[in-house]
Amino acid sequence: MDIPYTVEVRRDTGLTNGKIGIWLFLASEVMLFGALFASYILIRTGAPSWPRGDTILDVPLATFNTIVLISSSVTMVMAWASLMRRRFGTYRIYMGATILLGLVFLIVKYFEYGHHLRLGEFPSTNNFLAIYYTLTGLHMLHVFGGMVVNAYFWGPGAKLWKTNPVWFTNRVEHSGLFWHFVDLVWIFLFPTLYLL
């Protein structure tokens, strides 16, 4: 049996099921990160002293990663726009670039984590590092998850383009919404952890 409302919109919602599904999922994600941000505020305001992020963390590296993630958001939306223009070859280039930029982000984070761990700065060292590893670690898991889904739509999942291009375009749009959300979270994490 076919999955209903993957291409045609429901009359009652005016949306495809996939679209409403991904937004409901993102709403739950807002609450997940929101809970951690609230914890950060509570821990920071309750601490007798709190270090400025730039005295412990590498701001130029994080700025570079911010640029990488914002760029990946643009390539992601351009991948979707390419499908809307029915240019599958261009889609593959943009989607490939999105995956590679995600990989660059994770590699930079690997070096950043490695540097701190070599200095003996663990999550158990102090509250600042505990919340830093928790927030950035959860964010990295999201980047990795997004990359896996994007890689599927770049590779084996792209077969759908031949049989049902609209459904495939919708799927890429939903995957893009998640990817942009991951970018959006980083936009708030970067100043919160590194600059304040």
Add this chain to the structure above:
Amino acid sequence: MTSDHAAASMTSDHAVDIDRHVKVYITVFVALMVLTIVTVAISRLHLSVPIAVTVALLVAIIKGSLVACYFMHLISEKKLIYAVLALTVAFFIALMALPVLTFFDGYWIHV
């Protein structure tokens, strides 16, 4: 709308729209880059913590809004999505208010 109809509309009806969208995406990308530099530059001014937090969050909110409105197409989304997000924002504000309310713990006890 059947998939065939939708596929046809992807090429003809939306082609001009998509070209316009692409220009907007590039503009937003440049704006996000500039605002990232602004965020880092402001942090170098070593403002007092309350002012630094306010300014940094303001710039982050502008950047986040640009991503949500244009990359996530929230600027032209259906009412149901807005309703879901309105509820999310309400709960998010409540969540952020919880740690802020802890400031008043002592106040209420000692009054």
